[in-house]
Amino acid sequence: MIFKRLILGVFLITGMLFNAADGSAAEKKAKVGFVYVGPIGDHGWSYQHNAGRLAIARTFSDKVKTTYVESVPYGADATRVITKLARSGHDLIFTTSFGYMNPTLKIAKRFPKVKFEHATGYKRSKNLATYSGRFYEGRHVVGLIAGKMTKSNILGYVASFPIPEVIRGINSTIIAARSVNPKIKIKVVWVSTWFDPGKEADAAKALIAQGADVILQHTDSPAPLQQAQKNKVWAVGQASDMVNFGPKAQLTAIIDDWNAYYINRTKAMLDGTWSSQDTWGGFKSGMVKMAPYNKAIPSDVVAMAEKAKDGIIAGTVHPFTGPIKDQSGKIVIPAGKMADDGMLLGMNFYVEGVDGTIPK
Amino acid sequence: MSELFVPVLLTIITASTPLVFAAAGEVVVEKSGVLNLGVEGMMIVGAVIAFAVGVKTESAALAIISGAAGGMLTAFIFGFLTLRLLANQVATGLALTIFGLGLSALIGHGFVGKTFSGLPKIGVPFLEQIPVLGPLLFVHDILVYLSVIAVFLITYVFNKTRLGLIIRAVGENHHAAHSIGYSIVWVRMGCILFGGSMAGLGGAYLSLAYTPLWVEGMTAGRGWIALALVVFASWRAWRAFFGAYLFGGITIIQLHAQGFGVDIASQFLSMLPYLATIVVLVLISNNSSRMMLNAPADLGKSFHASD
Amino acid sequence: MRLELRGQVSERMVYCSPVFAVIMTFLTGMLIFSFLGVNPTQAIITFFVEPVSSIDGVAELCVKATPLVLIAIGLSFCFRANIWNIGAEGQLTIGALAGGGLGLLFFNSSSQFLMPGMLIFGILGGMVWAGIPAFLKIKFGTNEILTSLMLTYIALLILSYLIHGPWKDPEGQNFPESRLFPEAGLLPIILDETRLHLGWIITLICVPVAWILMTYHLIGFQIRVMGMAPMASNFAGFRGKNIIWISFLISGGLAGLAGTIEVSGPIGQIIPVISPGYGFTAIIVAFLGRLHPIGCLLSGLLMALTYLGGDNAQIELNLPNAVTGVFQGMLLFFLLASDVLVRYRIQIIGYKNKHRNVE
Secondary structure (H helix, E strand, O other): HHHHHHHHHHHHHHHHHHHHHHOOOOOOOOEEEOOOOOHHHHOHHHHHHHHHHHHHHHHEEEEEEEEHHHHHOOOOHHHHHHHHHOOOOOOOEEOHHHHHHHHHHHHHHHHOOEEEEEEOOOEEEEEEEEEEOOOHHHHHHHHHHHHOOOOOOOEEEEEOOOOOOHHHHHHHHHHHHHHHOOOOEOOOOOOEEEEEEEHHHHHHHHHHHOOOOOEOOOOOOOOHHHHHHHHEEEEEEEEEOOOOHOOOOOOEEEEOOHHHHHHHHHHHHOOOOOOOOOEEEEOOOOOOOOOOOOOOOHHHHHHHHHHHHHHHOOOOOOOEOOOOOOOOOOEEEOOOOOOOHHHHHHOOOOOOOOOOOOOO | OOOHHHHHHHHHHHHHHHHHHHHHHHHHHHHHHOOOOOHHHHHHHHHHHHHHHHHOOOOOOHHHHHHHHHHHHHHHHHHHHHHHOOOOHHHHHHHHHHHHHHHHHHHHHHHHHOOOOOOOOOOOOOOOOOOOOOHOOOOOEHHHHHHHHHHHHHHHHHHOHHHHHHHHHHHOHHHHHHOOOOHHHHHHHHHHHHHHHHHHHHHHHHHHOOOOOOOOOOOOOOOHHHHHHHOOOOOOHHHHHHHHHHHHHHHHHHHHHOOOOOOOHHHHHHHHHHHHHHHHHHHHHOOOHHHHHHHOOOOOOOOOOOO | OOEEEEOOOOHHHHHHHHHHHHHHHHHHHHHHHHOOOHHHHHHHHHHOOOHHOHHHHHHHHHHHHHHHHHHHHHHHHHHHHHHHOOOHHHHHHHHHHHHHHHHHHHOOOOOOHHHHHHHHHHHHHHHHHHHHHHHHHHHOOOOOOHHOOOOOOHHHHHHHHHHHHHOOOOOOOOOOOOOOHHHHHHOOOOOOOOOEEEEHHHHHHHHHHHHHHHHOOOHHHHHHHHHHHHHHHHHHOHHHHHHHHHHHHHHHHHHHHHEEEEEEEEOOOOOOOOOOOHHHHHHHHHHHHHOHHHHHHHHHHHHHHHHHHHHHHHHHHHOOOHHHHEEEHHHHHHHHHHOHHHHHHEEEOHHHHHHHHHH
């Protein structure tokens, strides 16, 4: 009992000291908070968002204080952490994974003065904006390159979960690849995880053994790229430039670059011009970037890839331009038409050329 | 056929080796009557230390040794708490996993994004020339050979040596073993440290050979599977070895089946290894007398001389 | 240094040893924090005081502790009987699916029976999942550590299948989340402006009920006898089989209840990750609580506090999540180690003394 009282006393005294110190040193810095689903050391999704946070910290070093909480599970914990950020005086909070959608919406209602931004979701409110990247644009460029580089005409795709985001990427890749080489097939292996280097590597190996000579991935670790390097086939990096994991194998990488967006939104918050909106940025806004192309890619292929990229930026090229057939041969996007964002966001069918069916 | 056959089997060997290390080590630990559920924690500490040393020194040998040492040091915490201070083994093991995952992330902070050249493949002279079998069985990195050797040694020690007898005696009935004059604490500590170094090697294999990189949480639950394999193997190292290969095999084959376009929900495919384990376990344990002979009677119980 | 068995459990140490452990953690924690360049006192305050320095903080503590305490109480029954159910995570998941599934089935219901129905389905779901290892153990003698662990993986994959397939929200743009439960399927909030829900009251009711069951009821007596001397239970005339069934069903039922409370309380829908490992953490909670319902309540709260403190340390001090893990692990090590003081007396003895003892 005496112990307990002693500890309590110590706490009270030190607590008072600190509160006093806090009060005197109060300087007005805006606070921007981030919630990550993975560890910042995942070298993938959360790593790139954290790079964006660091970019804010560099740009507004005297005006903004950034904080983050990593590895926050979906569900009850997410709500707690986001609420905590809102309560502790954050002005702008980025919740960077799909599973945070409903918690963020709920909390945004409770804290109308705090501004929220949720990545990859579709629910918005007055103080809740959404944002995501048009990574399928990058996959279009990758598909063109892969279509030219493959000798076996088989592309291997290490996929995580059958959600529209992933299916859209697979379709975008195969449509582009078949536009330069109609014989191409794509084999998809679902690993049911975003992050398990071992399993991702095994999936890549399985695909390579089945004849795939370009490995694409929609999972987070550099392991598939490493396997490609080891087995002397091509691969494409995911989320960040992974070239030092497979300098020979990496054709290019689709980079999630949140820096510009985060800096813009922080600036808007500081200026008082922030408003809720939906941003789906691609090449044009710089949210999606291509890593430097591998030297081994012939210059005409690079030129073609760059042309497609410029076309996408200019609006003359759309990765989902009809006629596009689904696996059964039925036309889903008629000739001359392009898929609208609604169709892209809810995409849950494979187009022609994908081997196998979407897991139900 | 062998064009596909050999790479599939090679993949299975890589997928199984970390499990073999961790499971075979845990067999020894549990045979001595200790249940250490912290395999995942020891593995990941082994993985990060091996990788860090590998990157810093560029020496595969040093990296492997430090991986084993890392696992061993983590295991020492467990040993000290459960043997010296008689803490509950199940809870301490779980705490060790939490601790190990955190510690590895702290150590590995500066190593995300670094690369390591991987372990060199060593061919066994002459044997590697045999068609099909040569590249399949006799061209591997040192750790794959080591995993097989370790399983042989453990089996040998338990079946043929006095040391094996002592460990089993300690695990079966620590009071009896104590009254004959064996030091329960030291025998068990030895086994725990051995198990830790094996788990560390399993982790090292992940970060040095399987996927030569460091990312947080890269063991992704393999320590838990190793624990399951031990029971599955009814506490025999060679059965744990086959169990690991069976498990690795099913995992890899379901990935291949998908590549061939087999139409089945991936979740059900992923379930197969676990279902198979339960089924096989039920089949084995049906022969209950044999099961009883292998399960260490004093598994998980703390020992104190005056109890 | 030597340990000597106490004649009986030291009453004083039962209460003192946790305090001792917490002090030790503070001291080593402070060392680590100053090593990491953080003001150690501030770090400790951030970890342990600030999270609960407001009503909301206390409410959050209870929300986080609810599943841990419920599961730990159930596991205490198993562990006391020497039955190693380590699959509570799976039982929680199936419970959440059973209870939550009912909520999804009647997604536009406003019946007041929906909520109780969900809770009952949750309990039943957990019981079914816990019944499998119980059945296999009784029928085939299959080791329950392994089966319950394997069933956890299977349960998580079933969740993954349902949420990526049939239970996906039809208006959810194909994202792996279910519909939101109707208002009638949500646990009511019992403290305005917080997330504190009825589940906490249910937990508080479970504590004394479990205590009575364990201490005064015949079942509790049988479980304890079975744990201490399995042979004796046969002599005493009751069958081990029944005890296996009962303890598995109690722990599975409570884990299933915890799962339903999670989805219908703080979450409000079924999502791909219902529990961040409560079923495993609760094993530690059960042991820290000395397999006693009240102990489980206290240790569950302490455990929950370390999570809240971890969030806080990241937000306030920019400490990485990894530090939380190390710190949590350390606290557990000390708590587990200090248990020794309850049952044993530490004697510092000189060489001579020791020598005489050996002879």
